[in-house]
Amino acid sequence: MNYVVKKGDTVSLVAYHHQIRPFDLMLLNPSIRFEYDYLPVGKNLLLPKQARFIKNISLDNDLLCEYGANQLEQDRLRLEELGIKASVIGFSVLGQPLYAWVIGTGKKTCLYSGGWHANEWHTSKFLSRFMMSYVEKQQAKEQWYGFDLTELFKRVQLHVIPMVNPDGIELVLQGLYEGHPYEHQVKDINQGITRFNHWSANIRGVDLNHQWPAGWAQEAKGSPHQPWPRHYGGPHPLSEPEAMAVYEYTKQIQPDYVLAYHSQGQVIYWGYRGMEPAESEEMVQRLCQASSYTAIRTAESDAGFKDWFIKDTHKPGFTIEVGSGVNPLPPQSFSEIWTNNARMGLVGLTL
Ligand SMILES: [Zn+2]
Known part of the structure; x- marks a missing residue:
């Protein structure tokens, strides 16, 4: 059986929709070397004649699925059915909408964000699934890890931007295809390499967490000086529409504190050059207790989103590094x- 790759397909998705294991897809198609390899649009794949492992795959279990803009779109519709509508806070370089959700009506305002780096799509998946469970369980009047969710909804206004970098995430999941609007630019930036596992920037080679007005010039000195798969801070702070959208939104909602999700390391950074408020230390201890992650005061780097937030507002900001291994972490992570x-996300609402 043959299958022609469509836009948006990934190894996990094709396997999932045909009820086969990614492993079997790889066995039959040796050009796929890793489960998280990208599939160029139009590529011909061989599929096993018979789905062999149907029993192991349930349609409700998407544990093994990668997560890109298409999956976020499906989750957006599901959340809308639950009565939670997204707002569009801006557009990516390629014109994809950047979504934010608000859940709960409380006075305390928290902002969770993820999907900053292209090869860190797990953070987007986590945040979407976290929102979904939070809303579903509240509506069913269920508790979650002992938390009274209705009470939390009343006390806290949770803002979530799950995918800051949809263009980059799609590049890592899918690679370049003929007619991609940035085909030549991306090829140049990537020096002709046709894999994108190491790519963390947005589609024009700017690192969205390296371009915030907090020690930007200092950070730029030790980073690439031109568009690059990672760590290039852009021609000036906030040069990219994705970073600007988050900047404007954060200014508008004035959160009491922020959690920014990255992978990997299983650590939580909580300081920035001694500018963080005293309560940050106690707060990070609570996050660590809920997750078994390790607190680290500072990464000795500048120009990140939480660095800017701490510097500008003198309020607490945290970078949560989920998972461990090499990015992109495999779907099993x-x-x-x-x-x-999940538990840390809830504790994060009660800091
Ligand atoms: Zn990151």
Whole structure:
């Protein structure tokens, strides 16, 4: 059986929709070397004649699925059915909408964000699934890890931007295809390499967490000086529409504190050059207790989103590094990420 790759397909998705294991897809198609390899649009794949492992795959279990803009779109519709509508806070370089959700009506305002780096799509998946469970369980009047969710909804206004970098995430999941609007630019930036596992920037080679007005010039000195798969801070702070959208939104909602999700390391950074408020230390201890992650005061780097937030507002900001291994973490990592972070996400609402 043959299958022609469509836009948006990934190894996990094709396997999932045909009820086969990614492993079997790889066996039949040796050009796919890793489960998280990208599939160029139009590529011909061989599929096993018969789905062999149907019993192991349930349609409700998407643990093994990668997560890109298409999956976020499906989750957006599901959340809308639950009565929670997204707002569009801006557009990516390629014109994809950047979504934010608001859940709860409380006075305390928290902002969770993820999907900053292209090869860190697990954080987007986590945040979407976290929102979904939070809303579903509240509506069913269920408790979650002992938390009274209705009470939390009343006390806290949770803002979530799950995918800051949809263009980059799609590049890592899918690679370049003929007619991609940035085909030549991306090829140049990537020096002709046709894999994108190491790519963390947005589609024009700017690192969205390296371009915030907090020691930007200092950070730029030790980083690439031109568009690059990672760590290039852009021609000036906030040069990219994705970073600007988050900047404007954060200014508008004035959160009491922020959690920014990245992978990997299973650590939580909580300081920035001694500018963080005193309460940050106690808060990070609570996050660590809920997750078994390790607190680290500072990464000795500048120009990140939480660095800017701490510097500008003198309020607490945290960078949560989920998972461990090499990015992009394999789909299986999601089970550890979910276990450690669902509870931490709730504790994060009560700091
Ligand atoms: Zn990151």
